[in-house]
Amino acid sequence: MRNAPTILHLDMDAFFAQAEQASKPSLRGKAVVVGGLGPRGVVATASYEARVFGVHSAMPMAQARRLAPNAAYLTPRFTFYRAISDQVMALLRALSPLVEPLSLDEAFVDLEAGGAAWDSDSARLTGVRLRTDIRAVTGLTGSVGLAASKMLAKIASEQAKPNGLVLIEPGTERALLGPLSVRTLPGVGPATGDHLRRAGITTIDEIVEAGEDELVRLLGKAHGHGLYAMALARDERPVVAERETKSVSVEDTYDVDIHDRLRVGLEVQRLADRCVRRLRGAGLSGRTIVLKVRRYDFSTLTRSETLRGPTDDPAVVREAAARLLDSVDTTGGVRLLGVGVSGLADYTQEDLFAQAAGEQTLGSEEEAAAVPEEPRPAASAPAERSWRPGHDVRHASLGHGWVQGSGLGRVTVRFETPDSEPGRVRTFRVDDPDLEPADPLPLVPVRPSGEGGAARVDGGAGPEQTGVGSEAVGG
Numbered sequence: 001m002r003n004a005p006t007i008l009h010l011d012m013d014a015f016f017a018q019a020e021q022a023s024k025p026s027l028r029g030k031a032v033v034v035g036g037l038g039p040r041g042v043v044a045t046a047s048y049e050a051r052v053f054g055v056h057s058a059m060p061m062a063q064a065r066r067l068a069p070n071a072a073y074l075t076p077r078f079t080f081y082r083a084i085s086d087q088v089m090a091l092l093r094a095l096s097p098l099v100e101p102l103s104l105d106e107a108f109v110d111l112e113a114g115g116a117a118w119d120s121d122s123a124r125l126t127g128v129r130l131r132t133d134i135r136a137v138t139g140l141t142g143s144v145g146l147a148a149s150k151m152l153a154k155i156a157s158e159q160a161k162p163n164g165l166v167l168i169e170p171g172t173e174r175a176l177l178g179p180l181s182v183r184t185l186p187g188v189g190p191a192t193g194d195h196l197r198r199a200g201i202t203t204i205d206e207i208v209e210a211g212e213d214e215l216v217r218l219l220g221k222a223h224g225h226g227l228y229a230m231a232l233a234r235d236e237r238p239v240v241a242e243r244e245t246k247s248v249s250v251e252d253t254y255d256v257d258i259h260d261r262l263r264v265g266l267e268v269q270r271l272a273d274r275c276v277r278r279l280r281g282a283g284l285s286g287r288t289i290v291l292k293v294r295r296y297d298f299s300t301l302t303r304s305e306t307l308r309g310p311t312d313d314p315a316v317v318r319e320a321a322a323r324l325l326d327s328v329d330t331t332g333g334v335r336l337l338g339v340g341v342s343g344l345a346d347y348t349q350e351d352l353f354a355q356a357a358g359e360q361t362l363g364s365e366e367e368a369a370a371v372p373e374e375p376r377p378a379a380s381a382p383a384e385r386s387w388r389p390g391h392d393v394r395h396a397s398l399g400h401g402w403v404q405g406s407g408l409g410r411v412t413v414r415f416e417t418p419d420s421e422p423g424r425v426r427t428f429r430v431d432d433p434d435l436e437p438a439d440p441l442p443l444v445p446v447r448p449s450g451e452g453g454a455a456r457v458d459g460g461a462g463p464e465q466t467g468v469g470s471e472a473v474g475g
Contacts, residue, residue: 001148001149001170001234001235001238002112002146002148002149002170003170004112004117004118004119004120004123004148005117005120005123005146005147005148005149005153005167005168005169005170006110006111006112006117006118006123006148007108007109007110007111007146007147007149007150007152007153007239008095008108008109008117008123008126008127008130008144008145008146008153008155009106009107009108009109009144009145009146009147009150009153009154009156009157010088010092010106010107010109010112010130010134010142010143010144011105011106011142011143011145011154011157011158011161012088012105012134012140012142012143013048013140013141013142013143013161013162013163014045014047014048014051014162015030015045015079015081015104015105015140015179016034016044016045016076016081017033017034017045017046017047017050018047018140018141019035019077019080019081019140019443020032020072020077020390021047022139022140022443023080023402023416023418023441024402024414024416024418024441025416025417025420025422025423026414026416026422026423027072029049030047030049030071030072031046031047031049031050031052031053031055031070031071031072031258032044032046032047032049032050032071032072032073032074033045033046033047033050033055033061033064033068033071033073033074034046034074034075034076035061035064035073035075036061036074036075036253037061037073037075037389038061038253038255038283039062039149039255040060040061040253040254040255040335041060041061041062042058042059042061042254043056043057043058043059043060043061043064044056044057044076044394045057046059046064048162049066049071049073050068050147052426053067053068053071053417054067055067055071056069058253059451061073061143062432066470072390073389074390075388075389075390075391076390077390077391077392077440078438080442081104081105081424082104083440084138084140084443085104085105087137087138088105088107088134088137088138088142089101089107091130091133091134091137092107092109092130095111095114095116095126095130096107096109096111096112096114096116097113097241098110098112098113098114098238098239098240098241099239099241100239100240100241103181104353105142108150108154108239109239109346110238111123111126113239119373120167120169121129123146123167124146124165124167127144127146127167128165129166130142130144130267131144131163131165136444137444138443138444139418139443139444140443141162141163142163143157143158143160143161143162143163143164143165144156144157144160144164144165144166145157145158145159145160145165145166145167145168146165146166146167146168147167147168147173147309148168148173149172149233149235149236149237150235150237150239151185151186151230151233151235151237152168152173152176152235153168153183154186155168155177155180155184157175162205171234174232174233176271177204177205177231177233178203178204178205178208179203179205180203180204181193181202181203181204182196182197182201182202182203182204182206182207184204185204185227185230185231186230187223187226187227187228187230188227188314191409192223194221195218195219196218199218200215204231205250207227207228207231208228208231208232211228212224212228213223215227215228216228246277246342246344247286247290247340247341247344248275248279248284248286248340248341248342248344249275249290249292249338249339249340249341250271250274250275250278250283250338250340251271251292251336251337251338251339252267252271252336252338253294253335253336254334254335254336254337257296257333257334257335258330258333258334258335258337259330259331259332259333259334261330261331264325264330264334264337265322265325267337268291268318268321268322268325268337268339269318269322270316271337271338272317272318272321272339272345273314275313275317275319275339275340275341276312276313276314276317276341277313280312283310284312284344284345285307285310285311285341285343285344285345286310286311286312286313286341286342286345287306287308287310287311287343287345288304288305288306288307288341288342288343289304289305289306289307289308289317289320289321289324289338289339289340290303290304290324290338290340290341290342291303291304291321291324291325291328291337291339291343292336292338292339292340293325293328293330293334293336293337293338293369294334294335294336294337295330295333295334295335296332296333296334297332300336300337301328302327303324303327303328304324304342305323305324306343307320307330310343310344310345311351315371317339317341319337346430360421367427386437387403387406387411387430389403389404389405389406390401390402390403391403391437392437392439392440392441393413393435393436393437393438393439394435394436394437394438395413395415395426395428395434395435396434396435397434398413398415398426399415399417400415400416400417400438400441401413401414401415401423402414402416404425406430409429409430410427410428410429410430411427411428411429411430411432411435412425412426412427413425413426413427413428413435414473417441418441418442418443418444418460419445
């Protein structure tokens, strides 16, 4: 492990919800929940104001609504979030060539590799400057952890939340880790945590006291050795600039269980095509086709088939997924379906198309036509459903706004922009010709060239600490 805290972990604060609050002045300081709004939707992110009521990520949306009935519930705008993420990642890559993104809002940075830091003082200065730059460029806040290893840097950023910086000085790691819950360590989820708790081990100090042999007896050789090393603050994992993609997959959860076997088959074919589009978009192919089925009773079945070589052919993936579906009983109803491809490579095996039924070559347009389209609802319904809560719209005379809600042939819009005052609310027919979907507006106005680039946005400073900070709150 290093002798200086030159590994940085950045975690944007409640990223999706914070981005929504920044773009909608009427929601600032209010409880905001982002996620799937259907009967089986789950929370993607909750603002800190919503977390006061007990709402958290991965919670069923129905439960969130019971806990915080007055919160704003919005559907995600992933293109918008990805654009902000690109700005943040560009700032990180300006610090070092070794940036390891974990998600849209989270990444490790090796500051030493880029010459951005070499000791505690330079690391802290870099972290402070990064937080300032993120606020200036995006208008949002992020929490920064600095330590001599990836594990400790991530723990430090959790301690720093929200909107803070925590630096763990080398030599203080064991004292910091000791009283923390075993769940703090990477790889300790609910099941492992419960297993350790039944053995009387609830803190990291108690892992060390139990000893390596006891950990191996309880958890197995690989997990036991690894967990004991982390409890001693030993983590030699490097920051890796390119994380290898292990699989590509897509899945859908249905508001109403699907009982019709033909409909299930059509859904699997549609998902297979979506998966291949994502696979090709990443320039990859794969050998193993995976089908995921969650049934009416929440039991989840996974089936897989490995081909002779890698493919990105939609016909091959569709045929393999269909064969896998044949082995699954769906008579009780299906609530979720997914199709994935693993065993990835950056080349394809051309003769694999012979594995598809019919063994005929189709062009891209013919391939699309060969898959029956998903059954469409009545003509009047799509227009109403297209106005998704939180998404951007523009009115011919009233300008830019966002959808607060829709139903019964009406859509309610609040007209405001990121740099305006909270706006007024108007209701329209869903087919109003003056109302149309719009692209999101930038959170920070860009100054004309020659005026110094992006406008500076001032914000309150969060905690900047050394050692243990306040109790962590998930990002």
